[in-house]
Amino acid sequence: MDWWREKKKKKKKKKRTLERGAKLLEELIECCDGKSNPIKFFSLHQIRKATNNFNDSNYVFGLAHFYCAWYTGKTESHPMILIKSHNGSFLSLFGLEQGSFCRDVAISSMVSGHKNFLKLVGCCLERKDPLMVYHGVKKHDKLDHIISEQPWRNRMKIAEDIATALAYLHTAFPRPFVYRTLVPDHILLDADGVAKLSGFSYCVSIPKGETFVKVYSSYYGDIYKDGKYMRDGIVSVETDVYAIGMLMQKLLNGFSEVWLDQLFHRITGKKISDDSIIENEDQRRHIQNWLFELMEEGRMDEIADPKMLEKMGEISEEELSQMKAFLMLSQRCISEVEVPTMVEVVKELKKIQRSTKNNSSSPSGETQFESPQDIASLSQTRL
Template identity: 50%
Template sequence: MDWCKRKKSGALVKKQRLVRGRERGEILLEELIECCDGKSNPIKFFSADDILKATDNLSECTCVSKLFGHGKWYSGMLDSHRTILVKKLWRGHPDYPRDFYRGARDIAISSMVSGHKNFMKLVGCCLEFRFPVIVYYDAKKQYCRLDLQLMLLSWNKRMKIAEEIATALAYLHTAFSRPLIYRNMYIQNILLGEDGVAKLTDFSNCVLIPQGETFVKLGFRCVGGDYDYMDDNYMINGLVSEKTDVFSFGSLMQKLLTGEERFREFYGRDDWKILEKRKFPNWLSKSIGEGRIDEIVDLKMLEKMGEVSEEERCRMKAFLFLSERCIGLRGEVPKMVQVVKELRNSSSGL
């Protein structure tokens, strides 16, 4: 009798998964049509059984602990013996279609950028679990979140990461018929592969700029990202444009230079929720110019560098000046393509 009950229960779960998959497939199709202008992108749809088999039933031993963030990551292997990374989302309420749209957008845009070296290579997805699952090719590389590795990284490596993430953002802004605004800049969303290449992940908060427009207005509830990555126009008015990403990238640059701990000391996370306290101190660049870099630069990084040469000091100063231009402290805010160009020029010869 117990065996019969278990069999019926298992059949019911499978039926519920199939129904859920069909309903969510319609939402994903809507996102693909909106984001991809109706163009076809190769996305493989996995069943729940496929995912469970590949990851040993999503067991703890397959969890990739260094990738935890806004989803839970697992390593696995397909029947073709190709290794994969599986991200199981868990934000929002999985039973409401409106909350699934963010996961669907992540999948849709991942399919658009999959061929670029600074994004993860998408294999497909599974829509049958309570929370959607996204599958990426692992290529037998180990990945780790940038925030967990930052204190171990050299100055040259940090500059390279900045250039690669700037390249990723510039690609989102220019590679498609309408600019894609990332607007979800967390340092936790940047993964580092064992080959040292930085990859930007999580497109759940991406927005498209309407044809012929330069910005889009969102309601406050739609605002995503951390406070220290938000420019005033975005935080106060809900206006999203390419400058939204440029500002957040400037903030990221300063974190790369100062380290997260020191960045928090300078600004204070809670203060950034109070508009009159949302100010970057201008004395940062002055301190570097006067040689007092130990007051600003990540001390862990300085320990690795030993004595800082005049050439490295100049690079740090240029890096900081560019970050200040990005956040609007020094004249006109540059486009991301210009930021990439200047970072490449600064790092040439490294």
């Protein structure tokens, strides 16, 4: 009977591969408007050989997550590759196993030429948990694992890199693509400090003539979602703008929740665990207004990452001015009034990094900004 089981197993594997191939073709046609993108299809035998049969020595612990595993490997034509294994069991809980993987492959193939995305080599459709293969010539780390090691100038550049990636999704194609699940787990930093975005399973396109789409709002990454998305499932390019604003605040505080706990307690008298700030828009507004007040009072030491401040020593006027501008821009992103486009966010981030003591401070010592949204106007349009 072993031959019969083996025959059924092979038949099931072939059927799965064909179904995924058909779905991938659909995604490529829909996302790429019929234009072809070079995708190499690896056999499972090739992947096993490249990873020494998924040997533990090839497992990348620093990139692992509950929905995917990562391995390093090499082939005759690629001296180093990075392989992502989608966790089909997890994704299938949301009915996303097949479709989400194919969407990830399709959009990854579209953006692979851009420096702020992982470069896709190909995929393997044969395995139960499907595989994506990337160029892995440089070591990559998850952002939230190494953020504490990053100095202030690096954090500004990371924000610019990710905003640039999102701006590319919004503007480089006939229809805007909205990433919609911007979380630190999807951001990798290479050995040169270049931030790269990956994971497009939830990415959606905005139909021509429309400004938004309605989708199911999963729980994933709730703190990075705006109210329209959380309440009504409305996704637009502003969904990503809100997310980059929240990410900027996280970059400033080092993904530490200590300051958030303290602020929340001072405002409400409760711990965050007592009343979910993620789902309460009023509490979100309180937190943001409180952050603004701390910034106006020059109390950046209560906002910024203590580990970063410790390494910096005394904060220079230039750095303080940059942090204020950075926080102001993040608040513009998460406001509901005069929300900037992602292209404008990129321009502002470049401007903040170029700022110097001479052009960022007035003789009176008050911070000045070229942006039309200065502190005075921002205070009138708080959340």
